[in-house]
Amino acid sequence: MRVCAARPRSRWLPAIAxxxxxxxxxxxxxxxxxxSWLQRATGSARTVNYSGTFVHTNGxxxxxxxxxxLNVNGEEHERIExxxxxxxxxxxKNDEMYCHFPDARTVRLDTRITARYFPAILRSTPEAIxxxxxxxxxxxxxxxxLDCQWIRLQxxxxxxxxxxxxxxxxxGLVVRAKTLNDQKQVIEQYxxxxxxxxxxxxxxxxxxxxxxxxxxxxxxxxxxREEARTGDTGWAVMSVPAGFQKVTELRRSLPxxxxxxxxxxxxxxxxxxxxxxxxxxxxxxxxxxxxxDGTTTLFSRPMGDHLVTVLGEVPLATAQQVGRSVARRP
Amino acid sequence: MKQDIxxxxxxxxxxxxxxxxxxxxxxxxxxxxxWNVYHAIGEAIRGQSTAxxxxxxxxxxxxxxxxxxxGGPRRNLLETTIGRVALAAAASVATIGVVSWIGTQGGxxxxxxxxxxxxxxxxxxxxxxxxATKSVPVAAPDLQEYLSAHRQVPSADAxxxxxxxxxxx
Numbered sequence: 279m280r281v282c283a284a285r286p287r288s289r290w291l292p293a294i295a296x297x298x299x300x301x302x303x304x305x306x307x308x309x310x311x312x313x314s315w316l317q318r319a320t321g322s323a324r325t326v327n328y329s330g331t332f333v334h335t336n337g338x339x340x341x342x343x344x345x346x347x348l349n350v351n352g353e354e355h356e357r358i359e360x361x362x363x364x365x366x367x368x369x370x371k372n373d374e375m376y377c378h379f380p381d382a383r384t385v386r387l388d389t390r391i392t393a394r395y396f397p398a399i400l401r402s403t404p405e406a407i408x409x410x411x412x413x414x415x416x417x418x419x420x421x422x423x424l425d426c427q428w429i430r431l432q433x434x435x436x437x438x439x440x441x442x443x444x445x446x447x448x449x450g451l452v453v454r455a456k457t458l459n460d461q462k463q464v465i466e467q468y469x470x471x472x473x474x475x476x477x478x479x480x481x482x483x484x485x486x487x488x489x490x491x492x493x494x495x496x497x498x499x500x501x502x503r504e505e506a507r508t509g510d511t512g513w514a515v516m517s518v519p520a521g522f523q524k525v526t527e528l529r530r531s532l533p534x535x536x537x538x539x540x541x542x543x544x545x546x547x548x549x550x551x552x553x554x555x556x557x558x559x560x561x562x563x564x565x566x567x568x569x570x571d572g573t574t575t576l577f578s579r580p581m582g583d584h585l586v587t588v589l590g591e592v593p594l595a596t597a598q599q600v601g602r603s604v605a606r607r608p
Numbered sequence: 609m610k611q612d613i614x615x616x617x618x619x620x621x622x623x624x625x626x627x628x629x630x631x632x633x634x635x636x637x638x639x640x641x642x643w644n645v646y647h648a649i650g651e652a653i654r655g656q657s658t659a660x661x662x663x664x665x666x667x668x669x670x671x672x673x674x675x676x677x678x679g680g681p682r683r684n685l686l687e688t689t690i691g692r693v694a695l696a697a698a699a700s701v702a703t704i705g706v707v708s709w710i711g712t713q714g715g716x717x718x719x720x721x722x723x724x725x726x727x728x729x730x731x732x733x734x735x736x737x738x739x740a741t742k743s744v745p746v747a748a749p750d751l752q753e754y755l756s757a758h759r760q761v762p763s764a765d766a767x768x769x770x771x772x773x774x775x776x777x
Binding site: 414 | 611622623753754755757758
C-alpha cells in the first residue's frame, strides 16, 4: 500500500483499504464455501419473503420493476409490476401465472409460462450450475445497508457469459447481479434499489393484484391457445452446446406471420437460448445475419425453404453453433 | 496492467487480485504513473481540484487511447471511470443508442455446420475453434416478436383470456 501513501489526496484509497480489510475478514469467517453460498442464493428467491423495487439494465435498455414475493404455508405468491410502459401486473401462485392488463380489461393465464424474474435468476439446481460454471467467492460489499457476499460464476468454456451475483448475508437473497462478457465488461445488471425482507416484506393481501379487485367474475380456463401448443415441432438442434438441455418445444403463432413458428428452448440453468424455425419469406433471406446487444444475441440463417433464428443470452459463437446445427428431426 | 489498475479503482477486484495489483503497482514507475493519471481523471470527473493534475497531457492521452465507443457494441460506457470521461468528452457518443443492433452479413465462415458431434465434450472444444464472425450493421427483422416469445413476456395477443374482466361496479 505504499503507492497509496504517494497520493494521500485521493478519495479512492481509504475505500480500497477498507474493502480489502473487510473482505479478508469475511472470507475467514464464512469458511470460504462458494458452493454453499450458491445453494443459499439459489433457494432463497423461492423461500424468502421480500418486496422492493429493482432496476434491470441490458445494453442500452433500462427498466424498473416493483416486486412482492411471499411464501405462505409453502406456497409461493408473487406480484410483479413493470413500472415502465403500459401498466400491467403479473401475479404468480406457484406455477400458475396471471397477467392483468387494466387497459384491455382482461386477465390472462398460461400455465406453460416458466418465466421467472429477478431475483430468481438462478433457475436451475446449484449442482447443474456448478457443472458449467466455476463457483468462487468475491468480496463482501454493503448494499442497501445490508452486508452482501459476491459469488462469481465463471464459465468453464467460452459457450456462456460470466455471472456475478451478490447474496444478502442473512437470507442469501440475490440483491444485485451482473453479467460480464469475455472482455470482463458488464453487459447486463440487475439491482434492487429498495428492499424489505422478512416480516417487513408485506402481508398476504399485498401479493394480490390491485387490478384484481376490478374483476367481478373468474372463469377458469387453463388451456393454452391452439396456436401455441407444446409438442414435437419436427425440428431438432443436433449440436446442443455442452451443459445446455432442451427445456421446451412448441409451435406458436406470432403477430405478422401467416404461419405458425416452431420454437425450441435450451437452458444451462442460467442462460436461455430460443431457436425459431419458420418458412423463409417472401421476401426470402439469403444471408446469415447476427447481432449483439447487452446479453441478447441474435443469429439468423436461411436453411432451404426455412429461416432459422436463434435468440439467447449467450456469446455469438454459441448461437451460431446452435443455429447451424438445426435439422429435421430424424 | 492498466486494465487491472482500472478494475481495482472501479472496485471490481477481489482481495487477492487487489493485493497483487497494488504490489505490482509499487514496482514500476510506469504503473505508478498510470495509477496517478487514473486518479487525476477520477478527481477531474468529480469536479475536484484540477491542480492535482500535474501532467494534463498524460491524462488527455489516456482518455484518447480508450476504445472508440462505436467499435465496441458490448462496452458498457458507464461501467468504468475512464468510460465516464469518454462519455463527457465524445459528442458522438449520443448516437450509440441508435446503433443498438449490429450484425454480420454474408460473413459466414468456411466452416458451415461446424459441430455435428453429439458428445458434450466434443461440442465444447469444437466451438472454440469456430469463433464468431465479425459485425457489420444490418437491419433487425421483426425482432420484437421473437424477443417477447424468448423472454416469455405476457402478451395480450398471445394468450387467451381466462376471465371476463367486468368492472366490479
